[in-house]
Amino acid sequence: MRKVYLDYAATTPVDSRVIKAMKPYFDEKFGNSMSLHSLGIEAKKALENSRKTVAKFIKAKPEEIIFTGSATESINSVLKGVAFANKKRGKHIITSSIEHHAVLETCKWLEKQGFEITYLPVDKDGFINLIQLENSIRKDTILVSIMHANNEIGTIETLKDIGTVCSNHDAYFHTDGVQTFGKIPIDVKKMNIDLLSVSAHKFYGPKGVGATFIRKGVKIEPLLHGGGHEFGLRSSTSNVAGIVGMAKAVELRKKEMTSESKRLRKLRDSLIKGVLKIENSHLNGHPKTRLPNNANFWFNFIEGESLVVELSSHGIYGSTGSACSSDTLEPSHVLLAIGLKHEEAHGSLRLSLGKYTNKADINYVLGVLPNIVKRLRKISPFKGRWK
Numbered sequence: 001m002r003k004v005y006l007d008y009a010a011t012t013p014v015d016s017r018v019i020k021a022m023k024p025y026f027d028e029k030f031g032n033s034m035s036l037h038s039l040g041i042e043a044k045k046a047l048e049n050s051r052k053t054v055a056k057f058i059k060a061k062p063e064e065i066i067f068t069g070s071a072t073e074s075i076n077s078v079l080k081g082v083a084f085a086n087k088k089r090g091k092h093i094i095t096s097s098i099e100h101h102a103v104l105e106t107c108k109w110l111e112k113q114g115f116e117i118t119y120l121p122v123d124k125d126g127f128i129n130l131i132q133l134e135n136s137i138r139k140d141t142i143l144v145s146i147m148h149a150n151n152e153i154g155t156i157e158t159l160k161d162i163g164t165v166c167s168n169h170d171a172y173f174h175t176d177g178v179q180t181f182g183k184i185p186i187d188v189k190k191m192n193i194d195l196l197s198v199s200a201h202k203f204y205g206p207k208g209v210g211a212t213f214i215r216k217g218v219k220i221e222p223l224l225h226g227g228g229h230e231f232g233l234r235s236s237t238s239n240v241a242g243i244v245g246m247a248k249a250v251e252l253r254k255k256e257m258t259s260e261s262k263r264l265r266k267l268r269d270s271l272i273k274g275v276l277k278i279e280n281s282h283l284n285g286h287p288k289t290r291l292p293n294n295a296n297f298w299f300n301f302i303e304g305e306s307l308v309v310e311l312s313s314h315g316i317y318g319s320t321g322s323a324c325s326s327d328t329l330e331p332s333h334v335l336l337a338i339g340l341k342h343e344e345a346h347g348s349l350r351l352s353l354g355k356y357t358n359k360a361d362i363n364y365v366l367g368v369l370p371n372i373v374k375r376l377r378k379i380s381p382f383k384g385r386w387k
C-alpha cells in the first residue's frame with residue numbers, strides 16, 4: 001500500500017544529512033562543552049558554531065540564542081521568566097485565544113500566581129485585531145505573546161505590525177515561531193520581536209532540541225538553575241549532538257526554504273481545490289495567508305477521528321487538530337475560536353505537507369478521500385439530516 005505522510009506539522013523525519021552531522025557528537029566527539037580538555041573544547045566549538053548559524057538565520061546575535069529541550073520549554077521559560085523578572089513593573093500579559101497549549105496552559109498557571117491574562121479573540125480566519133491589541137495594552141502590560149502561524153489552521157499573523165504596536169507601548173513581544181521557522185523568513189529586527197521560541201523537530205532536525213531568541217536587554221529570570229550554562233539562562237549539560245543537528249537543519253532550510261515553500265504552496269493549493277470539490281466540505285484558515293504546507297478542512301456530518309483512522313487504513317497519515325491534544329475528545333479550541341460550532345469542529349482534518357510530499361501523493365489522497373467521506377456520512381448518526 002502507498003504510504004502518504006501528511007502530518008509534517010506534528011513532526012518531521014530527521015534529514016539524513018542532519019543525522020550524519022550529529023553522529024560524531026554521540027561517540028568520538030562526546031565531550032562536555034564545559035570541560036577544559038580538548039574534547040570539551042571541541043564540543044564547545046561545535047556548540048558556539050551552531051549558535052552562530054541559528055542566530056544568523058533570524059538576524060540575531062549569537063549571544064541572543066539559548067538552546068533548550070523543546071519549544072514547550074522555551075515558551076515556559078519566556079512566559080514565566082519575563083513574568084517573574086518584571087512583576088514590579090506590572091502583572092498583565094496579553095495573548096490570543098488560538099495559541100498552542102504550551103502558551104495557554106502556562107498562562108493559566110501564571111493566573112494562579114497572580115498575573116492577569118487577556119486572551120484576544122480572532123476573526124473567522126484566525127487573525128487578531130491590531131486595534132483591539134493596542135486597546136488592550138495597559139501601563140502594567142509586560143508581555144504580549146502572539147504566535148507567528150497557527151499550528152492547526154495555518155493562518156500567518158501580521159507579525160511586523162504586532163511587533164510595532166508592542167514596541168510603541170513598551171511591552172515585550174514574544175512569538176511562538178514553531179510552525180514558521182524554516183518555512184517562511186523571520187527577521188527579529190525587522191519584525192520587532194523581543195523573544196521567539198522554536199523547535200528542531202518541525203524542520204527535519206531531531207526531537208528534544210529547541211531554541212529561544214532573547215533580545216539583549218530583555219529582563220528575564222531563568223527557569224532552570226544549576227551550572228550556569230547558556231549564559232546562566234538554562235543550566236543543564238548541553239545536548240551538543242542535538243544542537244549540532246538543529247544547526248545543520250537550519251543550514252539546509254536556509255538553502256532549500258524558498259524553493260521548497262514555493263513547491264509546497266502549489267501542492268497545497270491543488271489539494272485544497274480537490275478536497276473542496278467534495279460536497280459540504282470547508283477550508284479552515286485564510287485561503288492565502290497561510291503556511292505553505294497547511295491544509296485544514298471540516299466536513300459536515302463526520303467525526304474527524306474516524307476520518308483520520310480511515311485514512312490511516314489507506315496509508316494516509318493526517319490529523320484532526322494538533323497532535324499534542326489529539327488524545328482529548330474536546331473539540332479544538334482554535335476551531336471554536338474561529339467560530340465553528342462544536343459538531344463542526346469535530347469534523348476537522350488537518351493535512352500538512354512536507355519535503356517528501358509529491359503530486360502523486362496528492363492525487364492518491366484526492367482519489368481516496370471522497371469515498372471515505374461518502375462512506376462515513378452513510379453511517380453517521382446525523383445521516384437523517386444528510387440528503
Ligand SMILES: Cc1ncc(COP(=O)(O)O)c(C=O)c1O
Nearest residue numbers: 070071072100102151176178199
Ligand atoms: C505552534 C506550536 N507551539 C509549540 C509546540 C511545542 O513544541 P515542542 O514539541 O518542541 O515542545 C508545537 C508542537 O506541536 C507547536 O506546533
